[in-house]
Amino acid sequence: MAAEExxxxxxxxxxxxxxxxxxxxxxxxxEDIGKFGGAYRVTEGLLDRFGAQRVVDAPIAxxxxxxxxxxSAMLGLRPVVELMTINFSLVAYDQIVNNAAKIRYxxxxxxxxxxxIRMPGGAGHQLSAQHSHSFEVLYGLIPGLLVVAPTTPEDAxxxxxxxxxxxxxxxxxxxxxxYNVRGMVPDGDYTTPIGKAAVRRTGTDITIVGVxxxxxxAHEAAKQLEEEDIDAEVIDLRSIRPIDWQPIVExxxxxxxxxxxxxxxxxxxxxxxxxxxxxxxxxxxxxxPIRRLGGAQVPMPYxxxxxxxxxxxxxxxxxxxxxxxxxxxxxx
Amino acid sequence: xADVNMPKLSDTMEEGTIVEWKxxxxxxxxxxxxxxxxxSDKATFDLESExxxxxxxxxxxxxxxxxxxxxxxxxxxxxxPAAQATPAAPAAKPAQEAAPKEPAKDVPKEVAxxxxxxxxxxAAASSAPPSPKPAAQPAPATQDGNxxxxxxxxxKASPLAKRLAAELGVNLAMVKGSGPEGRIVxxxxxxxxxxxxxxxxxxxxxxxxxxxxxxxxxxxxxxQATIARRMAExxxxxxxxxxxxxxxxDLAVSMxxxxxDSVPGAxxxxxxxxLVRACALALRKFPEVNSSWVDGKFQRKRRISIGLAVAPSQxxxxxxxxxxxxxxxxxxxxxxxxxxxxxxxxxGRPAEGDLSGATFSISNLGMYGVDEFVAIINPxxxxxxxxxxxxxxxxxxxxxxxPGKVMRMTLSVDHRVFYGATAAQFMAEVKRLIxxxxxxxxxxxx
Numbered sequence: 066m067a068a069e070e071x072x073x074x075x076x077x078x079x080x081x082x083x084x085x086x087x088x089x090x091x092x093x094x095x096e097d098i099g100k101f102g103g104a105y106r107v108t109e110g111l112l113d114r115f116g117a118q119r120v121v122d123a124p125i126a127x128x129x130x131x132x133x134x135x136x137s138a139m140l141g142l143r144p145v146v147e148l149m150t151i152n153f154s155l156v157a158y159d160q161i162v163n164n165a166a167k168i169r170y171x172x173x174x175x176x177x178x179x180x181x182i183r184m185p186g187g188a189g190h191q192l193s194a195q196h197s198h199s200f201e202v203l204y205g206l207i208p209g210l211l212v213v214a215p216t217t218p219e220d221a222x223x224x225x226x227x228x229x230x231x232x233x234x235x236x237x238x239x240x241x242x243x244y245n246v247r248g249m250v251p252d253g254d255y256t257t258p259i260g261k262a263a264v265r266r267t268g269t270d271i272t273i274v275g276v277x278x279x280x281x282x283a284h285e286a287a288k289q290l291e292e293e294d295i296d297a298e299v300i301d302l303r304s305i306r307p308i309d310w311q312p313i314v315e316x317x318x319x320x321x322x323x324x325x326x327x328x329x330x331x332x333x334x335x336x337x338x339x340x341x342x343x344x345x346x347x348x349x350x351x352x353x354p355i356r357r358l359g360g361a362q363v364p365m366p367y368x369x370x371x372x373x374x375x376x377x378x379x380x381x382x383x384x385x386x387x388x389x390x391x392x393x394x395x396x397x
Numbered sequence: 398x399a400d401v402n403m404p405k406l407s408d409t410m411e412e413g414t415i416v417e418w419k420x421x422x423x424x425x426x427x428x429x430x431x432x433x434x435x436x437s438d439k440a441t442f443d444l445e446s447e448x449x450x451x452x453x454x455x456x457x458x459x460x461x462x463x464x465x466x467x468x469x470x471x472x473x474x475x476x477x478p479a480a481q482a483t484p485a486a487p488a489a490k491p492a493q494e495a496a497p498k499e500p501a502k503d504v505p506k507e508v509a510x511x512x513x514x515x516x517x518x519x520a521a522a523s524s525a526p527p528s529p530k531p532a533a534q535p536a537p538a539t540q541d542g543n544x545x546x547x548x549x550x551x552x553k554a555s556p557l558a559k560r561l562a563a564e565l566g567v568n569l570a571m572v573k574g575s576g577p578e579g580r581i582v583x584x585x586x587x588x589x590x591x592x593x594x595x596x597x598x599x600x601x602x603x604x605x606x607x608x609x610x611x612x613x614x615x616x617x618x619x620x621q622a623t624i625a626r627r628m629a630e631x632x633x634x635x636x637x638x639x640x641x642x643x644x645x646x647d648l649a650v651s652m653x654x655x656x657x658d659s660v661p662g663a664x665x666x667x668x669x670x671x672l673v674r675a676c677a678l679a680l681r682k683f684p685e686v687n688s689s690w691v692d693g694k695f696q697r698k699r700r701i702s703i704g705l706a707v708a709p710s711q712x713x714x715x716x717x718x719x720x721x722x723x724x725x726x727x728x729x730x731x732x733x734x735x736x737x738x739x740x741x742x743x744x745g746r747p748a749e750g751d752l753s754g755a756t757f758s759i760s761n762l763g764m765y766g767v768d769e770f771v772a773i774i775n776p777x778x779x780x781x782x783x784x785x786x787x788x789x790x791x792x793x794x795x796x797x798x799x800p801g802k803v804m805r806m807t808l809s810v811d812h813r814v815f816y817g818a819t820a821a822q823f824m825a826e827v828k829r830l831i832x833x834x835x836x837x838x839x840x841x842x843x
Contacts, residue, residue: 351556352555352556352583
C-alpha cells in the first residue's frame with residue numbers, strides 16, 4: 066500500500082474528515098475548533114468543509130460539552146469531542162466517569178455512548194503545574210472506557226477512525242509534543258485496532274514498555290543502548306485500557322527483564338499496573354526486578370530547567386535499563 | 398544454680414558465638430560433658446559443663462555473647478524452674494524469663510493458678526500466668542533466631558535463575574551471582590550448568606564490560622575481622638623499627654639432615670624449630686626483648702613462649718599457635734610440640750592455651766621463596782622475627798669465594814620496649830646460635 070509522510074496533527078485531521086465524509090452522524094464539538102481551527106490546529110479547515118452544524122464551537126464549559134455530547138451519542142450521533150488539554154477534562158470528569166463509562170451497562174445495553182474525547186496531555190512546554198498533566202491513569206482505571214494513546218501519525222489516524230467507529234466511549238489521548246511528529250501514513254481508508262500494543266523494536270536483553278510519548282523516547286534510548294551492547298525490545302503500549310498483555314508477556318518471557326516508562330507519576334501509575342501484571346504473568350521468567358520510570362512526583366515546575374528535570378528523558382531510560390540489565394554505564 | 402559464662406578462649410577474644418547447643422534446656426548434664434560448641438575470633442571450642450545438673454539455656458545458638466556473660470545455667474534436678482513445669486520447655490523458656498520483668502498486673506495469682514492447673518506451684522509463683530502479654534514477649538527473640546538461621550541459608554537468585562537451576566539440576570549455593578548485589582541471574586546458572594566458571598554474553602565474548610559490579614563485598618570471618626582490627630591497632634600504636642641480619646646456615650641445614658636421618662623423634666624437625674630454640678635462648682639472655690609496654694610500664698615476662706604465625710588449613714586467615722616455655726624444651730621437644738600445636742590450631746580445635754600467652758613471635762615465609770620481609774608486631778609482644786628463604790649464594794669465606802647457604806632474618810621491634818643496640822645484640826645472638834647449631838641441640842637447662 067502506498068504511503069506518504071505526514072504530520073501527526075494532519076493524520077488526525079484526515080481521520081476526522083474521512084469519517085465525517087463516511088458517516089453523517091459524526092460531528093465535532095469543542096472550544097475554538099471551528100473558526101480558530103483548534104488550539105493545536107487539528108481541525109483546521111473542517112468548519113469550511115462540513116459547516117457549523119458538524120463542527121461546533123462550544124462555550125468554555127467542558128462539563129456541558131461532554132454532557133451534551135454523551136446525550137447526543139445516546140440518541141444516535143457520533144460526537145468527537147476535543148478538549149483543549151487533558152487538564153480541562155477534570156471539569157468533565159463526572160460526566161466521563163459516571164455517564165459515558167456507565168450508561169451502557171446501567172441501561173442493560175439499551176443505550177450506548179459512541180463518543181470519542183480527544184485531548185492532548187503531557188508536559189514540556191512550560192505550561193506549569195495546572196496544564197502539564199499526564200492523566201492516562203485517571204481514565205485507565207475506569208471500567209467502561211476505552212483509553213488509547215497513539216504515538217505515530219499512522220496510528221493516530223488509524224486509531225481515531227477505530228475510535229469513531231466503536232460503539233463505546235473512547236478517551237483518545239494525544240500528546241502536545243507529538244503533533245509535529247512526522248511519519249508515514251498509508252493512503253486510503255484503514256483502521257488500527259484499539260486494544261493492541263505495538264512492538265516497535267525487537268531485542269533480547271530487556272523489554273521496555275513505553276506509554277504514550279515515552280514509547281517514542283524508549284525507542285530512541287533502545288537505539289543508543291545498542292551501542293552499549295544492550296539489545297532492548299520496545300513495546301508501545303498504545304492501548305491503556307484494555308491492556309494488550311500478549312506481546313508484553315511474550316517479550317518479557319524472552320528477555321527476562323522489564324522496564325516500564327510513563328511521563329506521569331509512576332506511583333499508582335500505568336507503569337505500576339503494567340509492572341504488577343507482568344510480575345503475575347512472568348514471575349518464573351524474571352531475571353531482575355521489574356523497574357518503572359515516571360515523572361518527578363511534584364506539581365510540574367514552570368522553571369524550564371526544573372521542568373526538564375521532572376520529565377523522564379531517554380538518558381533516564383538508558384540509565385535504568387542498564388541497571389535492570391546489570392550493566393555499568395560506559396563512562397562509569 | 399550455677400551460671401555458665403561465655404569463656405575467654407584467646408587473648409584477643411571479646412565475644413563468642415554458640416555454634417551449636419549439644420543439649421536442650423531441661424536436659425540433664427554431667428560435669429565434663431560437652432554441652433555446646435563455641436566459636437571465638439580464632440577457632441571453635443567445645444564447652445564442657447562444670448557441674449552436674451539440668452541445663453537451662455539463656456543465649457540461643459547463633460547469637461554472640463560477651464566473654465563472661467551468662468549463656469546458660471545449670472541447676473539441680475529439682476530446682477529447674479520452668480523446664481519441668483511445661484513439656485515444651487525450650488520454646489516456652491523465654492516467656493518465663495521475661496515474665497517476671499513485666500508482671501501481669503490484672504490477673505491475680507490465685508486466678509492464674511486456677512487457669513493453669515497443670516503448672517506446678519513453684520512455676521506459677523515464680524512466673525507470670527499465661528496472659529496474652531507475657532506470652533507475646535518471647536516472639537521477637539524467637540523470630541530473630543529463626544530469621545538469622547534462614548537468612549544465612551538464603552541464596553539471592555532471580556525467579557528465572559531459580560527455575561532454571563531446578564530444571565538444569567544446578568545447586569544455587571555453589572553458584573556465584575553476577576547480577577546487581579550479587580544476585581544469581583540466568584547466565585550464572587547457565588554457565589554453572591555448562592561447567593563454565595564465568596558467565597559470558599553471547600554477542601560480546603570479549604570481556605570489555607563484564608556484567609556485575611566492579612567490587613564484590615565479602616563479609617570477613619570473625620578471625621579476619623580480628624586480624625584487621627589488631628593489625629591496624631599495632632601499626633597505629635606501636636612505634637617500630639626493624640633490624641635485619643643474614644646468617645650462614647650451612648651447618649644448620651646439614652645438622653637438620655643429620656637429625657632427621659639419625660635421631661628418633663627428630664624426623665620432622667624444621668628450620669623454624671631451630672629458630673624457636675635459638676630465639677628462646679636469645680630471649681633468656683635479653684629479657685628486655687621478652688617484655689611488653691603496658692600502661693606506661695615495662696612488663697618483663699618470666700616465661701618464654703613463642704608464637705608461630707601459620708596459615709589456617711582452609712580459607713584466608715592467620716593463626717598463631719604457641720610453644721610455651723620454649724627455653725625449657727630441647728629441640729626435639731620443640732619439634733614435636735610445635736607440630737602438635739600447629740595441627741590442633743589448623744584443625745580449628747585448639748586446646749586451651751594453644752593460641753594465647755605468646756611473648757615473642759616468629760613468621761617464616763621461607764618456604765614460599767621470600768628473600769626477606771617485615772612482619773607486623775602482635776601486641777602486646779615487643780618483637781617478631783620475620784624469616785626468609787635459605788639461598789645458595791657465593792660467600793666470601795677466609796678470603797675465598799665459596800658457595801654458601803644464607804638466610805635473612807628481620808626483627809620488628811617496639812621501640813618503646815627496647816632499643817637499637819639491644820635489637821642488634823639480640824639479632825647477633827640469634828645469628829650466632831643458628832650459625833653454630835650445636836648450641837641448639839644441647840639439652841635444655843633450667
